[in-house]
Amino acid sequence: MKKKILYYLLFLPLIFSLTNCSSKEEFDKYYARPDYLEPPIYQQLEAQGNFNTLTKLIEKAGYKDILSKAGYWTMMAPNDDAFTAFFQEQGIANVASIDSVLASKIVRYALIYNAFRTERLSDYQSRTGWEEDNAFRRRTAYYDGFQTKTINGSPMVVAGSNRNNAPGADYYVPGDNNNKYITYFVDEYMTAFGLGASDYNYFFPNTTYTGFNILSGQTVKADIVAENGIIHEVNKVSLPPINLDQKLEESSKYSLFRELLETNLVQYVFDQDATTTYQNFTRKTDKVYVKVYDPALSFSPNNENYIKESDNDGQNDAYTIFAPENAVLQKFIDDVLLKNYPSLDKLPKYVFEDFFNAHMVKNAVWPSLVAGYSNALEEDIRINMNTNVTEAKVLSNGFFYGTNKIQESNLFFTVYTSAYLDPRFTLATRLYNDGSGYREIISNITGRYTLFLPSDTALRGLGYDYNINRSEWVYTSPSTGNTVTGTLARTSLLRVLYNGIIPTPNNELNDLSGSGIIRSGDFDLAGEYIKWQNNQVWAAGNEVLGNKVNILGYEDQRNGRTYYIDKLLQFSEEPQGLDIKALGTTSGSQFQFFYILLLYSNIYDSATGNIQGVELGTSYTFVIPKNSAIQQAVRDGVLPGNTTTGIPTFIPANQIDKDKVSDFIRYHILATRTASADGLINGLTETLRKSSLGEKTYINIVNAPGDLSFVDSKNRISNYIPSLSNNLADRSLIHLVDNYLLYQE
The missing domain is CATH 2.30.180.10 (FAS1 domain)
Known part of the structure; x- marks a missing residue:
């Protein structure tokens, strides 16, 4: 039996050899590349005959092999005429003068992940499927990677955040290279959102809108099919745009805006994952620090991704920053921010958070649709796109508008501001801001209010304070010495301060020399009634105690008047x-x-x-x-x-x-x-x-x-x-x- 098995084992290789020889032609024919397949992208570019410069750059960038194999790409391919113009603009003699670094930028930014014909570029790849006509951007193969910068006088290897630094969220996710997006303008998307040539030309005034533009370029020929993707021929070379963070860094016109942002709301945080990736790639020993924006901000301007609630959400939206020029911002600092503070470093951190959120929108703000957007403070945009915008740019992660005006936020021009930007009123401000809803009432710039504002000294003198260590309100009765803390103390103070918020649409309290009665609180949530006579005011509790409130002074804001008072408008505690x-x-x-x-x-x-x-x-x-x-x-x-x-x-x-x-x-x-x-x-x-x-x-x-x-x-x-x-x-x-x-x- 063993001899028989050995016989077959010796004989089988001979059978296979003879079979292979006899069927090799059939095997090659069966698995041969079909004749009907188009050539891969690189070979297709060669065959077209007008991409000679691009193919040379593909070789310099080391992408010839990649683009000659199976894959799934879309290439926004600049033709030879585009490169001729590019060389003239950049002062480049010829293609030989371009090094591999620049070649890589051009090639990788022209490459979009996945293959998209024209009719699919306007569709958003959501997690639930295609959403027609809901996309205007795609992720490219280009990313900046690690960069050496001088931070506070010292060289440092820096990476950008690839997530928004929301509380509890990761600001840097390993394996995400922060790839840049390319923006295009196609009729299907533009029509669906009520956009037109004016929106395109707002950013690119020297280019004609054709219905299929890639940044400042135009599509010459679309949907050139290749084995490993789709080619769209364009007449413009697009270098990778900078992002919003990089724009602020490079533009001196907004240096004051950036300085406030960097000084107060940016940290450089050591990251082990980024360091390991960098050291493995470069064989260097430097540590890597991630530039992290404060989580109180609406988004991180250096994050090339969008929200990342789904992988592709950067296809259908982006960020917007309105950045005021230095002169107008300096005037705002002098007239508003430092009205009651000696210097910027004395301002509470939340002032900077609010100021920048007022200038940030977590959407791509199209010029003709600006009235439909709100900033991160949920305010309408108060920038006139015709007269206040001095620079408009489509960047890799959003829209940038340089302005000759600040966003006039409710927080800085209302009766709320009197407390918010004055260190004498930190207790009242804390309560306005802690979810009471009072801030939203008195900072409503479209209404008119009178605010009776007690100072920290007045509040403490009447028994109210805030325990920072325990994060709780405290009330000690001046008459009994009894102390309550937490919710009871907060509720009591809430009621007192609500007595001092009065809707006055017709400036009913601008003259307190006479007498009258008026209801406090918002129109939607009634408060209690207070009275005034001969420049004194009082509520029910004051009437019981016989301690009327005196006016110490006033300040007019855009939505009303703030009166500074020496006592509280107290509620009554008697039946x-x-x-x-x-x-x-x-x-x-x-x-x-x-x-x-x-x-x-x-x-x-x-x-x-x-x-x-x-x-x-x-x-x-x-x-x-x-x-x-x-x-x-x-x-x-x-x-x-x-x-x-x-x-x-x-x-x-x-x-x-x-x-x-x-x-x-x-x-x-x-x-x-x-x-x-x-x-x-x-x-x-x-x-x-x-x-x-x-x-x-x-x-x-x-x-x-x-x-x-x-x-x-x-x-x-x-x-x-x-x-x-x-x-x-x-x-x-x-x-x-x-x-x-x-x-x-």
Whole structure:
């Protein structure tokens, strides 16, 4: 058996040899390159006959072998005429004068990963599939790599961030070379987004828009098919553009903008992965530092990628920077930033974060569509593209606009600015900025506001402070010495500061020499009412404590006026029943009969002043009939008492009378809304009274500036008496009216 197996093993190689000889022709024919295949890119360029310079540069760059093999490329190929013009522009004698470095730049930047015919260049390769007409850029084979720069007087090997340095995210991902993108302008994309020749010529005024332009070049012949890709013949040589970071570095017109950015929001961070890659490639021992932009910025200007939420998102969007020229920025520094600070190094870091975010847009801002974009602070762009832009460039990672104007951000030209850019008001600024929503209100440049602003000294004097070590607010009562921290202290201060934010669309508080009442807070989120008289202001708490607020000075901003104050507009912490008591116990008071009814009712606690159903911190309107109106209610049998004299039975003898009094009082307390004669509150408003079935009852408020009325369920009208109304209480107003409100089911 073993001999038989050996026989076959010896005989098999002979069989295979004879078989190979007999079928070699068939084998070669079967696996031969098909005749119908186009030649590879390099050979196709040779065959075209008008790419002689380009093929020589491909050889110098070491890409002949790559472009002669299987692959998947798109090449934006400059023809010989393009190189003739390029040599003249650059002062280059001929192709022999180009070294391998420049040759590599030209060739690699002309190479796009993957093969794209014209009809596909406008489509975005999203992670869910093709998105038609949603792309205007493609990643090329070119990247800058590691560069030696002088940083703070010392040479350093530097790499750019290849991600945006968002909090918690990687700013440098190994294996990502930060490849540059090439931008093209094709009709399909331009039409889909409502763009046209004017957008193209905004960047390239000396080139005609043809419907298929590659940067400042034009496509001469498209869709030349090669075995390993697609060739588009262009009439312009494109060197790799610089990115936004490099543009700021090389342009002296924006050196002040860059200096502020580099000094305050840039770090050079040692990176082991980058160092290992560099040392393996160069055999050198230098360490590599990544230039890292602050994570508070909208994006990293040296990041050639886009957001990287998906691999190809750089195909359909890019970044934009509006960079003000030195002179206009210096004026802004002098007039605004340093109005209250001695030097730039004393400014808080967040000022620089906000300033640069105001000039950054996380999108490619097309000139004709500028009104549709917002900056990183979610503000509209306030740069006039016709008069304020002095330079416009399409760069490798976005659009660059040099300007003769700064972006006039809300943060630097509103009443908010008075606190934000003044070291005397850091506590108020901290609270405005910590998610309270106050910053968004008072920095709204399209509205008009009056801001009553307490200094750090005033806040600390009244017990408020911020513990930096524990990152929490602290309040110590000046009267009791009791201390609360965290949420309780913050909530208290929030309410105090909200009393000082007043919408004044008609500059209602520009003259405080007279007297009046006005509601604080935003129009969408009502605050409490405050009063003014003879250049003093006060809220309900000040009225209780008898400590009116004095005006120390003011500053006008574009959206209103800031008043500097010596005390806080304090809220009241006492029950509204005590305020009614104070009104009702003065000699000859028109509130007297109502107060006595309340005092002896079964819904009032005379010890605390609490009224059943009335909660501190909730909005109410107290509609109190004057004494004669109470008497009329007695005569009408609505309240117990002498129907002839109208004198109420203040101490009801039975439950029926007690219920009459309680229901009467509840029907005159309007819940959830505080109304004054300012036209802000109108319509049906719930009362504290319930029907016999336990359902809510309502009063209709009829309100116009200077006129306030209350209409009951019988359509009877009670008019407020201005001279005795608008009494302040905890989130409440107490009005005197000329009639009582009657509820009947």
